[in-house]
Amino acid sequence: MQPTQLLTPPAATERVTDAAIVAAVRAMLHFNPRVRSAETLVQVLDGVVTLAGTVRNLCIRQGAEQDARHVMGVANVHNLLKVRPAQLVPDEEIRQTVVAALGRDPYVGHLPFGVQVHGGQALLTGRVDTHFELERAGDVAAGANGVVGVHNQLAVAGAAAGLASASAPRNPDRNLVAQEAHEAGAHEVNNHLLVLNTDPRINHQTPVEHGIEA
Incomplete structure (x- = not known):
């Protein structure tokens, strides 16, 4: 042995x-x-x-x-x-750019937003149906020319929180993954x-x- x-x-x-x-x-x-x-x-x-x-x-x-x-x-x-x-961009021009970008976006273009800009800082107000829409609106505003910061004060509608908006186009990848994460209880999703x-x-x-x- x-x-x-x-x-x-x-x-x-x-x-x-x-x-x-x-x-x-x-x-x-x-x-x-x-x-x-x-x-x-x-x-x-x-x-x-x-x-x-x-x-x-x-x-x-x-x-x-x-x-x-x-x-x-x-x-x-x-x-x-x-x-x-x-180059310095006037606040009103930035505001108009943000409003136009939000209106063109296929995911949040159907929603009304309040947009204010002061010193290049964009403030978003209003209500959205899902957390994905909240995050998407912030991303769209961040991409506007002249924006140096985004204060996202959008509220997710309580009755529809975590549910996809029926009228919003769906992305088979990012949108679905973010939606499933929120339905599982996540408060915020960062796909990185x-x-x-x-x-x-x-x-x-x-x-x-x-x-x-x-």
């Missing part, structure tokens, strides 16, 4: 270093055509990414944060990017994966910092 062999458990997965996270975030931003030309500084400390610098519009700012959250080892993202449009670093160790090393070049 052969002696019993003791099996050594495999070593735990090593923690992703801050330097590796910086390199991965830089690569993600470089391959995103919306973000590539932005003047973005990437800083990482203990898996927490800080983005700083200036971008031309709000969509680029949001896209940079989403890209950073896709990187393995990222525990959180602090988005300090400032929106600075190439976030990988959390659960390593309990605390690293007090100096933050790793790199700039992004166009």
